[in-house]
Amino acid sequence: MFHVILGVCLALSPDQCGTILLPRGDSPTQQACRAGADRLAADWLEDRPDLVGGAIACRANADLPAAALQEIAPGIHVHFGTSQQMEETPDGRIANLGVIVGRDGVAVIDAGVSRAEGQALHVAIRRLTDRPVTHLILTHMHPDHVLGAQVMVEAGATVTAHHALPQALQMRADSYLDLIARLYPPAEWIGTQVVMPDSLVQDRATIDLGDRRLQLRAWPPAHTDSDLTVLDEATGTLFTGDLLFRDLTPVVDGSLRGWLAWMDSDPAAGARLIVPGHGPVSESWAPAAAPQQTFLKALADRTRQAIGDGLALSAAVPVIANALQPLQNSWNSYPETVARNATAAYKELEWE
CATH class of the missing domain: 3.10.20 (Ubiquitin-like (UB roll))
Structure with a gap:
């Protein structure tokens, strides 16, 4: 090739x-x-x-740079990102990206932070198969997952996402492009464009790759307001996007209450393999989800306590962050994220 x-x-x-x-x-x-x-x-x-x-x-x-892909189940390949925040890396390649090879085509789950990462993923796919890239599924609107999408579009993919993603991405498009240009050298971001989806999932949808089917589900606001999960029926592999963080500190950018409700709903029922948006794959939901559930519940409890004590936002955030310090050894990039989460939680929970 x-x-x-x-x-x-x-x-x-x-x-x-x-x-x-x-x-x-x-x-x-x-x-x-x-x-x-x-x-x-x-x-x-x-x-x-x-x-x-x-x-x-x-x-x-x-002769070209390629993303490292690991086959975790028959026909299911994952590129594992660096479990740090974008600002702590030289290229922003922190998200887990999926490649599902079917008889009639290839479905890609998330495209990375830049055109450069999308290109590296494309090269890696072509080392696996010459079957057409027919689908790109975006699990949510954050830049580390969506900004490489143009490469897959040029390869022939139809882009599918949550029904709320277009508005969310349009609002943030310029700031996302400015962010990667500020953080990384031109070779990493030059040519990067924001792509809007062709197909929107209102509740549930199915993608047929010939010999395997993918079940897509759009969720109410949780990690973001545009979260989508993907289940490969053939192998029972569930791609959660950033609804599940492992290693990297979870980021609240949608609804803390909604995220906790999602975790309580047994969202991985029937899955035999779980691929989080960040961190390692797990064969079991409970041990994979427990640290995140503990963190989010503690965040909600401490925030409600600060609100109940009558603290204003500016005073509450450091109090909440300090109360959550015992959890920091479980997570990467913890200090950079916990204050942001405390702010988001306070703004949501003060209206309970």
Whole structure:
């Protein structure tokens, strides 16, 4: 397999450059790749006046950087992100990403934090199979899960997400792009775009890959207001997105009460393998979920206590954070996240 590779730089900052992989140019031979490379690159650049194209090449798949994929069940592959907050990493690649290979195509679950990560995932997929990438499923709207989506769209995927994701993502699109440009070098984020879904899940939906079916479920506000889970029926593998954190401190960006209700609802019933949004896979729900449930319940209890004591938000946040310190050894990136969670919890629970 050969891929069309295009060098690009920012039109207004020609010293800021990166490398673009164009999935539509994937070819079995270098000759076939070269035959359409110039036209493909010109078409891609036409809609991107902020970028200036440079060298065009056709490179073998084996010579390109690829995301590390681990097969956890037949046809189910996972790229495990770094269990830290984005600000603590050199590239923001912190989310777990899924690849499900079916007879009729490939479904990707989340696309990473940037075009660069999406490209690395695409290269890895092409090392597994030449079957078409037919679906990209976004588990929620956070940047570490959605900003690599354009690569999968160019590869031919239909994008599916929770019905609330478009509005949530539109509100945050500019800030997400500004964030990765501020945190990482241009080679990591250049060419990254925000993509809106083609298909929305109101409650439940099914994706048929020929020899396996995926069950999608949209949930009420919990981690965010756009949380979606994916269950592969063939293997009983449940992708929870960030409804389940392991290792990395959970982030409340939807509803603390809703998240606790979700955890109490036995959401992994029937699953034989559970893939969280961050952290390792588990074969059992109870041990995987217990640390997060303990943390969220403690957050709710301490926040209600601070509100009951009459503390204003500014005074309550450090009190809540201090009360939760005994839990910090269970989580990565704890100090960076706990104050944010205390603020979100206070704003929600003060209206009970």
